[in-house]
Amino acid sequence: MKGILKLAYKLLVNDKAKFTALLLGITFAVFLIMFITSMFVGVLNHASSTIINIGASMWVMDPAVQTVSNSVGMPDYVLDAVRSMQGVKYAVPLYSGGALVKLSDGTYQSVTVVGLDDTSLVGRPQLIEGTIENIYAENGFIAVRDAEFPKLENPRIGSELELNDNRAVIVGIAQVATSGLYGTPTLYTTYERAIQYIPNPRYTISYVLVEPKSANDIAQIKQQVEALGYRARTKEEFMQRTADFFVYQTGGGMNMLIMTLISFAVGLSISGQTFYTFILENLERFGALKAIGTKSRDLIGMILFQATFTAFTGYGLGVGLCVLLIWLARLRLPSYAAMLTYGNLVIGFAMVAIIAGISSYVGIRRVLKIEPFDIFRG
Amino acid sequence: MPQVAIQAKGLEKWFGDGEAKTSALKDVELETYFGEMVYIVGPSGSGKTTLLSVLSGILKPNAGSVLVEGVDIWNLGADELADFRLQKIGFVFQDFHLFPRLTTAENAAIPLILRKKDWNESIREAISYLEIVGLKGRADLPPVKLSGGEQQRVAIARAMVSKPDILIMDEPTASLDGDTGNAILKFVHEKILDANRCIVVVTHDNRIYEFATRILHMEDGRLTGTEKSTT
Numbered sequence: 001m002k003g004i005l006k007l008a009y010k011l012l013v014n015d016k017a018k019f020t021a022l023l024l025g026i027t028f029a030v031f032l033i034m035f036i037t038s039m040f041v042g043v044l045n046h047a048s049s050t051i052i053n054i055g056a057s058m059w060v061m062d063p064a065v066q067t068v069s070n071s072v073g074m075p076d077y078v079l080d081a082v083r084s085m086q087g088v089k090y091a092v093p094l095y096s097g098g099a100l101v102k103l104s105d106g107t108y109q110s111v112t113v114v115g116l117d118d119t120s121l122v123g124r125p126q127l128i129e130g131t132i133e134n135i136y137a138e139n140g141f142i143a144v145r146d147a148e149f150p151k152l153e154n155p156r157i158g159s160e161l162e163l164n165d166n167r168a169v170i171v172g173i174a175q176v177a178t179s180g181l182y183g184t185p186t187l188y189t190t191y192e193r194a195i196q197y198i199p200n201p202r203y204t205i206s207y208v209l210v211e212p213k214s215a216n217d218i219a220q221i222k223q224q225v226e227a228l229g230y231r232a233r234t235k236e237e238f239m240q241r242t243a244d245f246f247v248y249q250t251g252g253g254m255n256m257l258i259m260t261l262i263s264f265a266v267g268l269s270i271s272g273q274t275f276y277t278f279i280l281e282n283l284e285r286f287g288a289l290k291a292i293g294t295k296s297r298d299l300i301g302m303i304l305f306q307a308t309f310t311a312f313t314g315y316g317l318g319v320g321l322c323v324l325l326i327w328l329a330r331l332r333l334p335s336y337a338a339m340l341t342y343g344n345l346v347i348g349f350a351m352v353a354i355i356a357g358i359s360s361y362v363g364i365r366r367v368l369k370i371e372p373f374d375i376f377r378g
Numbered sequence: 379m380p381q382v383a384i385q386a387k388g389l390e391k392w393f394g395d396g397e398a399k400t401s402a403l404k405d406v407e408l409e410t411y412f413g414e415m416v417y418i419v420g421p422s423g424s425g426k427t428t429l430l431s432v433l434s435g436i437l438k439p440n441a442g443s444v445l446v447e448g449v450d451i452w453n454l455g456a457d458e459l460a461d462f463r464l465q466k467i468g469f470v471f472q473d474f475h476l477f478p479r480l481t482t483a484e485n486a487a488i489p490l491i492l493r494k495k496d497w498n499e500s501i502r503e504a505i506s507y508l509e510i511v512g513l514k515g516r517a518d519l520p521p522v523k524l525s526g527g528e529q530q531r532v533a534i535a536r537a538m539v540s541k542p543d544i545l546i547m548d549e550p551t552a553s554l555d556g557d558t559g560n561a562i563l564k565f566v567h568e569k570i571l572d573a574n575r576c577i578v579v580v581t582h583d584n585r586i587y588e589f590a591t592r593i594l595h596m597e598d599g600r601l602t603g604t605e606k607s608t609t
Binding site for chain 2: 002003004006007010011014015282284285287288289290291292293294295296298371372373375376
């Protein structure tokens, strides 16, 4: 079989124009599929950045909450009630809201303010400058150094900001796992200071962060919170809820699906058509091979090899191109929302496998149909 | 007494059904022997190519049998028959059917590659056959760089490289000018034909009759006469 596959390989790659067209078609399709899905995954990941960065096991929230950035305030008794529930190791409040920072040129910059429980500071970021205790200093805020950090004019420890007409002092610089989706810088402070600086409706607790005593307690905590009229979600469930919102309620999911299908159709039509033309051009020679004594399974092997080789070379090039473009984009926009995951790679691989399968199926059908007698008849 | 290479008995072949039924072969009986170069000649539509296809295991007859070296080829399974053709029969097609993207040597080596022989060894053997057919130094060229006569020689090298006992040639001079066609058949007659090989040629071209050992005339699906070559 090795020699026959080498023959198939030479027949394929020596036809440089068609091989190039095939590769370009598949590479372009894979690139589009990977790029669109990776952008979408990136957006979903950034949309859940607060959940990832805070890292709490369970989140208690108003049932109306669809994404982490759109919280609905809860009254203080919810916190007390959750703390008294069976299976809860500890529960702390979290504030998340928006504010405006006045910049030196007089313009305003939106920021996200995260207020951590004053006592425990659960969900605190990793500091790269300063110490966490300084968050208790007068007007103390911690700035997150991410892609949005320069929008606050690159503050340093001791820098003063005017935040909602209040004086804020940067007491630490932190880093987080994931930047936010909306391009706003993030400031951390204590819960009490956050609700003091930012005008709020009557209820100020955005979320209650819960640590269950054990994984077995999650179900009963959920039940008890439900009975209270609120929702408790695990970290993963809350991320999924946020993702579902973007996928199903913003049109983003449908757009991604449409674009992925279009990319697939483009790849399939270009490579399928080119491969079919390649088979047609060599049809009589395949017939001659049959006459000489090539078995049908050897011909099928040759065509499958040609389609598979082209498809997976194109897959590699497409993935490489996608990685290169994301890398280039991140040189300019460090928080560029695109992520290649195993899921993306599997989707791309599956689509390429389908393209290879359909292309080779069409070719195989054609080759198996040709009768060697037709070669004699001319 | 020469040994029988191909023996056909009661061959019938028709295409279509009912009113559209066309008989291509009607009760054809023939024997060819090792050491002879048999021509099947006749007007267009007389059934020459159909007979050649049936004899070489490419087209199944509706009735009758074909024994090649004593093996009833139409009783073999599809894979066995393909193997039999690969081992025993060499084909030279009217339009050569060389792969333009392969080199001359790679084209000539195809039967060996199909027989799962090592690639490099196959190429080496193919080159030696290319030298036999007078194409020394052309092994690395693609067929499109060769003349029609040279391409037909490559096709002959491809047919001969696996040392088949039977060589089937379908209109071998149809795509060549008169002189080249003559030279090719002269070459086949002098260099390829031997006591252990039978060559069956279908042709219209009476300019190459001189190389035939025996000429079978066909008309309307029947063998109508046999003549020995005068040479």
